[in-house]
Amino acid sequence: MWLDSFLLSLDFKSIALFLVLFILIADYVKNRNPPNYPPGPRALPLLGNFFDSDPKFPHLSFFKLAEIYGNVFSFRFGSEKLVFVCGYKMVKEALVNQADIFVDRPFSPMADRFYSSTGGGLFMSNGEKWKKQRRFALSTLRSFGLGKGTMEQCIREEIQYLQEEIQSHKGEPFRPAGLFNNAVSNIICQLVMGKRFDYSDDRFQTMLHYLTETLYLQGTIWAQLYESFAWLMKLLPGPHNRMFEDGVKIHEFISEEVENHKKDLEPSNPRDYIDSFIIEMKNNKDSDAGFDETNLAYCAMDLFLAGTETTSTSLQWTLIYLIKHPEVQEKVQEEIDSVIGQNRLPTMADRANLPYTDAVVHEIQRIGNIVPLNGMRMASKDTTLGGYFIPKGTSIMPLLHSVLFDKTEWETPDMFNPGHFLDKDGKFIKRDSLLPFSAGKRVCLGEGLAKMELFLFIVGLLQKFSFYVLDGEELRTDGVTGTIRVPHPFKVCAKVR
Template sequence: MVKEALVTQAENFVDRPYSAISDRFYSGNSGGLFMSNGEIWKTQRRFALSTLRTFGLGKSIIEQSIREEVQHLQEEIEKEKGEPFSISGLFNNAVSNIICQLVMRKRFDYNDNNFKILLKYLSEAFTLEGSIWGLLYESFPGVMKHMPGPHNKIFSSFGFLVDFITQEIKRHKKDLDHSSPRDYIDAFLIEMEKHRDSDLGFTETNLALCSLDLFMAGTETTSTTLQWALIYMIKHPEIQKKVQAEIDRVVGQNRQPTMADRPNLPYTDAVIHEIQRMGNIIPLNGLRVAAKDTVLGGYFIPKGTSLMPMLTSVLFDKTEWETPETFNPRHFLDGEGKFVKREALLPFSAGKPHSPHSYT
């Protein structure tokens, strides 16, 4: 039923319902990439996908950026000299820098104070939005917006993040070359001039919101997945040894792996996919709303009804997975040890990307 809603009947459930937090975030504007609907969302989605691909998404250009960032990450880890430390901050730094390359064509040193503050507020906004305070605000916005409490930090953190992106937009405008856009921000600024009289979200305000959406969802989802990868490798040393042996055999220890190595790393590929399945980092996906009266799985869904796809029910479905509650890379391997794709793997979502992590 989840696949039917997200893929087969995607057009009927592509919009987002009203959210009090998002409404205050976007201040009645176009809604960025995550919470916009209708023609604005379709236009911004198409533009984001084509632009990000132009600047390297899914190409060797971004692969090179990732490999360079991995080198920086490795150097930071080596500075710890084998002593215990928290890896989450470094993962956030590394992943965010990849998004920075696409959005603003720059990377930040891990010790850059503004970069540290940016990631701090990014994490804080995410954590509080998913806390009981965020739920209370969604349920009673008329009261909660006048009440003191941690929920107010959600909006102050978001405000800082918007200001950060806005300053970057101003810097881009000073040396914008229409014949040679450098990144997503440049491309958006150029596109704005073509849509002066349209109402499709091509404004500076929405540029800041769309850029921030890419950061917010892309950073947290990828960083969290990497943390789960470490946890499962630590918990399953026998699997870790097999992955290392395959990498040593195919890649060796004198160079970094590339995407060209992937077909020759079936076991490693299977482990990565199993990490995504077991990590289950977006268990409830995001709320959708029926665009019209619809029948879903034999049930009548009236127009305007909100639905929440439960990805957990798919990732741990006993009819889809041999051992759903166990970390088992064999879920993605055939009898000959070759990698096998599984339709039931929905670690983020499915269908048309409405969430920013689908772009990143």
């Protein structure tokens, strides 16, 4: 054949040049953009825009790209293309005004392996399965107190355990991260498993370690590499493998709890989410709804992943900013003392009478920037954003960092300023551009619980203690960015008031 003869006649350099040209042309053909596609930095063949992203602070590098290319711009991780959506107005346009178009998740090699190719769980499922699982989770968790007085009472009881643990350090420096993880996770445990764990429970502590490590690794460069080059990363050693190993261990922990629930289940009297799911498994014959034992473990795992680290990390940022701004800490304590005193535990009914404290809680959610990126979405049909054409199947990434630090929405976006949430008379005002829990149909289903936890825990802690660091210690605010942006490890001292 003429092609065989042609190839045989080439020397090594010619063959190498031919292969390079072939790769370049194939990459161009595969990745060329349609007319009026969002602009973006020039991508390298095969590698895409990897070198345009800062692996330590990816959200900041994307924020800078938005200043260059606009609030809708394109980007490539390897051969995977996505569109970043930035700024409050544009993120709202995508997630709220076009909610039906941008409701599904795109395919993710990492999630495909993490969820054992089931497409399950609450976070990564799509279509009718996602709708039914989310509806079931919301109705079930509400029936066990989500957003109600019974859940509020659980949090108030956990405040007492947390206060006792902090007081046991007797004013000596301690790391708050682990204690906050214990307290917040116990709230989720009561909803999902119907019980709380002692802070010294080794099995519980091991699971929390796996949760923390998994969420961190999912937001690192290793996860980005896996998403872009899964065929290669599966063969290579590296931290990305721990992410999947940790997922298996968390899955095993929850599966053990499921087995224990089966032993003393009372179908007429479910105690928690696991009980309710097991009962639904028996009653729901729809094979596409996801009511099976494997998906139960994944859904419960998603509740833990989403409901523990975010709130726990917000509490850590609270201590950092209040210690760096002692005048704010003192003003919050004065307000708490005048409304509640130092003996009675706070309730949600107190919030209306604590406007300054409420403003501080909300400003922590803004400047803490817990989830600077977001879960990716996928266009279900052709549409436009910011005047640009978004083809069906395009992955978009709403940049929540750009919303929380939007210069057109916040008076002093780079400063810790509770005044963002106060009017001229000192009354609390709600700001629509505060979107730490995302927005639209995929908004965090635990948003109400998280807000309740933050308010009650923060008031309960400042009611009892004044927090500070030893002389010479300096708290950092740059953070370590994974899926969750967490503070650098730090210690604080707590003085009983």
